[in-house]
Amino acid sequence: MRADEVPQDNSSTYAGHKKLLYARDQHGTYTQVQSSGWDVEAAATQDAVALYEQLAEQALQQVHAGRRSPLLYHMYRCRMEPTLLAQVTGLCRWRVRWHFRAKPFQRLSDALLQRYADALNLSVAQLKQPAPPAPQADSP
Amino acid sequence: MTSFTHQQSAHCESGVISALLRANGLPMSEPMAFGLANALAFAYIPLVKLAGQPLIAYRLPPQFIIKGLCKRLGVKINFRRFKDPIAGALALDDALDQGQLVGLQTSVYYLPYFPEEMRFHFNAHNLLVYGRDGDQYQISDPVFEEPTTVSAKHLTRARFVRGPLAPKGLMYSVESVPETIDYETVIPAAIDRNIKVMLGAPLPIIGVRGIRFLARKIAKLKGSPQEQRLFLGHIVRMQEEIGTGGAGFRFIYASFLQEAAQLLNAPELERASTTMTEVGDSWRNFALAVAKECKQPANMDHALLAQLLLSCAENERQLWLDLRTWLKNRKVVNR
Incomplete structure (x- = not known):
């Protein structure tokens, strides 16, 4: 890649940041060049983000229909999937899956709820609400 | 500090x-x-x-x-x-x-x-x-x-x-930290080790054989258009997203080869750096083709993508073989 071929597509995924690439200048010497984004890369990233948003949206509808628990919604909202949530909480995968159902979730002990809330960076009250938590001043 | x-x-x-x-x-x-x-x-x-x-x-x-x-x-x-x-x-x-x-x-x-x-x-x-x-x-x-x-x-x-x-x-x-670095020893040792990873890994999922394996997988990719798009997008993300320096680290390595060529005064490494740049360019062509094919998910050209990936594998194999020859010649000269 030549330095003047480094893409500068101002990708929204970089949020105004620039990243560093290595490219050759006109003498063939490698130099560091900043890039403001590449559409090809941004499309792939946005696809991955959109997948989680779509899953969260589906989950939300199922929660409102009374079939699924808010846990499922919050998991996808936090860009996790069942395997990862099981690993982060240290619970068995099947048990986590069971808790995606509305009724078993309602019967969960406070200790287990707290464990899920910690894993998803929420309070127990927020975990029970099928809605995004109110933004805090210093939350990431 | x-x-x-x-x-x-x-x-x-x-x-x-x-x-x-x-x-x-x-x-x-x-x-x-x-x-x-x-x-x-x-x-x-x-x-x-x-x-x-x-x-x-x-x-x-x-x-x-x-x-x-x-x-x-x-x-x-x-x-x-x-x-x-x-x-x-x-x-x-x-x-x-x-x-x-x-x-x-x-x-x-x-x-x-x-x-x-x-x-x-x-x-x-x-x-x-x-x-x-x-x-x-x-x-x-x-x-x-x-x-x-x-x-x-x-x-x-x-x-x-x-x-x-x-x-x-x-x-x-x-x-x-050590006082000095003996580049005459460490650079050939590092390149030698890298050749072994890319050409001599015991499993067909690592190195050049791994690239071919992925190409075969793409050639017979199945699943819904969305699944296919996510899988191909995943390859591109791993290759280009934060911190690869472009083309899955290939440009960083080309820069290393250039620096090494100057330190060891070895024109062969300068040539290898140019080849590695071409390898990186072929990876970026692959990413570009993926983005293009993903826009028309109904009739995705899997054979084309697999072919591009196979050419990446072939270019890389040739590069590592050239580096291996350089190492061998170097040992003969030093003896």
């Missing part, structure tokens, strides 16, 4: 370790750190799934760059992991109070300065802490343009996430 100056780099791990060595008085560019750690690789491991997608890597696993480089150069580095987040936070404060420059392994998701769309659950990010102001830590994240600050709460959270590649609060600092 008042004299610390932030320097942006392409990749987090090679960026952190080269900055640590520079701060300890050993001149080291990022590509040189990457190359001397023989970090370039390829692996496609369908059995290991991360977020539902198979593991595809263009470099050695996390921590291999730091450990491999330090071993090759004789740098003493002190790694510490913690069970207890409070102990980990206190140890970090102690090290900073002593004026040390500390490297940390963290999650990306909990670092507030990351762009929203880049925040995924990736736990093997590396960054440097160079100071503390109350509960605000001064962070030099090598993939960003400027240093930044992070609160103690967020930093501790990012250091002690659980899950795959959990950092367990890993922190490291350099204890001693």
